[in-house]
Amino acid sequence: MADFLLHVNGREFHVRGFADESLLFALRNRLNLTGTKYGCGEGQCGACTVLLNGKATHSCLTSLSSAVGAQITTIEGLERHEVLTPVQEAFLEEGAYQCGYCTPGMILSATALLRELPHPTDEQIVEHMNGNVCRCGTYPRIIAAIHRAAAAAGKGASL
Ligand code: FES
Ligand code: FES
Structure with a gap:
């Protein structure tokens, strides 16, 4: 085991962890940031997506050691001063979830x-979200939510 300095949210x-353990494991089990979900563990479902230097990344395939030095954003880090982002608001307004796992x-x-x-x-x-699977099939509402968030951001709401 060794110490790793992570920049999260x-x-x-x-x-303190193992260099080759997944960032997903470190976030959930060492930092208790359980908003990031474990689905397949092999890069197929997107439940574990975080932003790594702004890029959507499968944390199940990212090692703890390789995340050192990166700016990591999890779902817990999106809202600012208890204000949801336009994407979060739009998912709520469009009801773009069922079980919510994805x-x-x-x-x-x-x-x-x-x-x-x-x-x-x-x-x-569809092309960009291809790596994110929704087993509840809420895709049409997810697409509607993304359009709604785009409109809100276009009026000045910060993403
Ligand atoms: S848990 Fe990472 S892609 Fe499925
Ligand atoms: S997997 Fe249930 S809402 Fe997407």
Whole structure:
């Protein structure tokens, strides 16, 4: 075991763990940030998505040691001063979830998309969100939520 310095949600954390354990494990089990979900553990479902330097990343395939030095954002770090982001608001308003298990990863992926592409088409949304699986099949509402968030961001709401 060794000590690793992680930057998560704007704060520094000294994490004691193994270099090759997954960032997902470290976030959930060492930092108690359980909003990031374990689905498949092999890069197929997107439940474990976090932002790594702003890029949507599967934390199940990212080692703890490789995350050192990166700015990591989990679902717990999106809201600011208890104000939800436009993507979070839009998922609520569109009811873009059923069980909610995929939702943190969906919201982080959608946030990364809109920061890069402020007004994506349906096709661009589907292509970008391809790595995020919703077993409840709420895809149409997720797409509607992303369009709603894009409109809100276009009016000045901060992503
Ligand atoms: S748990 Fe990481 S992609 Fe499924
Ligand atoms: S809301 Fe259940 S998996 Fe997406």
